[in-house]
Amino acid sequence: MSRASWPPARALTAAAVCAASLLALCGPAVADGPYGIDDLRGAPPAPTENLLDEHGVQFLPRRGVAEPPRVSALSWAVTDLRGHRILAAKDAHRQLPPASTLKTLFALTVLPKFSQGAVRTVSSSDLAGIEAGSALAGLKEDMPYRVADLWHGVFLSSGSDAVHALAAMNGGWTKTIDDMQATADRLGAHDTTVESADGFDTPGQFSSAYDLSLFGQAGLTNRDFARFAATKTAHLPEDAGEDAYGIQNTNRLLVGSHGVTPYDGLIGVKNGYTTHAGNTLVAAARRGGRTLLVTVMNPQSGAENAVYEEARALLDWGFAAAPRAAAVGVLPTPAPDRRDPGTERAAHQAPRTALHQASTARSAGHQDDVILLSFSAAGVVALTVLGTALWWRRQPSGADGGGPEN
Template structure:
């Protein structure tokens, strides 16, 4: 083949290879920016390290993204549940007493085990060991309760008596603590040590804003948990008859009470207080197809509603910052069917979609993007090669008549 004949083939092949290379390299970037699919332009270089292990406030400044508000909590974290990106945090892994926010872990461990319609008659033994000063739902001995009522007592009244009754159904206080610890470990919550199933101050019992966020995130993928966490009021049975009295959720940011205005879009999750832990709160809110989760632990300002107002400020900031904020870490997605893992399968994705509908239209991950775009690139190369071969076969007789041949 003469150089004159060979040059177009080389040009075609080079063009095809360049096109394929650009597709393979640029394709995934077009599907996902380094700071998430919300922002594809003007992003800083991707940060691969997880900053959540670092002390102090963690936030990556970007043009057009406001700094997070200054709050007095010892520890806090803001997470976009649709992408699992942590937008900002302060001392996310600091071990602190969790108070009743630990009831979220109790629910993760026990809630799936019993039908909401099942009935349990509470005995004196069930209620033994309740610590003085604990919040109570008002459960009475020798009275039958539906499991759904007991869970209302847990989520709305934060009742230790309801926790004790459900723990008795689960095989006892000690077994329930073991189940909670195993659930924490399965979720990757390495900062949590469970000593009391109801979250009451107990020596050695700690959790962290990071771990509590894991519990809130996992809980919201369970329909019963999500419904209970968002329930504002319920009727609680009285005297084993048709009579009932009203109970209201103690989460002031959800219901609006004690001088706190309810937060628009709030969907739960759980508040807590003890003298040792101070005020703690896991709060989730959904606006415009985006769901944010904020955990706040032990504000130091001294204001009576500080935990709620600081959570409000962090949620407001998160909704404003999320479209362009750079992540300082990532919460692992909940594993499907209660199995260990990263939770990237269809079941986990379905649960995430329920929290953040826009996630349904997003790529499953960069690995999948690379496969698709690499396949497309390979197809371009194959087509280019086929075209070059056909062109050469048609040109070959003419080249032979001209005396041409393989280049020497």
């Protein structure tokens, strides 16, 4: 090697060593935990497919993530709808009576079938068969109601009379139950057996926190469902003038009543109560572009507002934990309902599965890390070569580079 070529070669070698050192030093800093920087793109799905089948509370400890709060509900689940990740759950597949939270499945089944402006004149046969003790919206025989009025009665008043009127439009009570079961099967809600369209206590009727979360997730992709679920007050019938009367949503966490403070960012979905089921609640809230869905079934504490306060505690935990928490499972992406073009478009825009979405996020994160390190290493090389070139130009002609000649 000539005397003139040695310093640039030495500079390039030094640059390569620096770049390699930079890669080695930056690697552990980027790999903060097994899946990269915690806050970049969320945690991966659970490593165990059947984790939700296990008894008790399911939560994967992770650095910087507090354990979920201890609540008295027999079953519950916290889902981050960004990625459909279940962050924590207790007995998610335990079959329990759902009470009026089953009306979410009723709405998923019947809501897309009729125009909101269609009119139904309620008949005595529409209101036949309502179980004693059922919640009512106060529908009157021979009174015309728009379909939107009837849905206000379902979502706000949890009215079995409104459910019966809509079921009559759908072809009858028995057909509606069969249709609801078919919808549950389509969504993969295998814990759910439908025996009553309004959720009233009926032998053999069950659902689970997992299935109710499926219904809530699917419902929020439907614009009408989401709008009714978030409505706090309405007039029934809306266009009846002096004959109209006001109704208020019975979801205390949404409206703030009976000693419950409304939850900041709550967007619905549905509450329920029967003697056998106890209190049940599916609640969704949105903050900072993130939507969480919490399902709580049958709190055992005995406190009057336990279902709402336990849902509040789980939502608070979820918003704090979601950026870093590892998932214990995933909800499948809702399959499009061909009857609702809005739902179909939303489903086509989403990734095919939550597992695919999580995998894509991890791949993107890895690519970003590689790009960042590549630019850093290139910068070191460029600065080293430039500095060496400037130094070499300042040396006298024929200066010895300090290495042996060959």
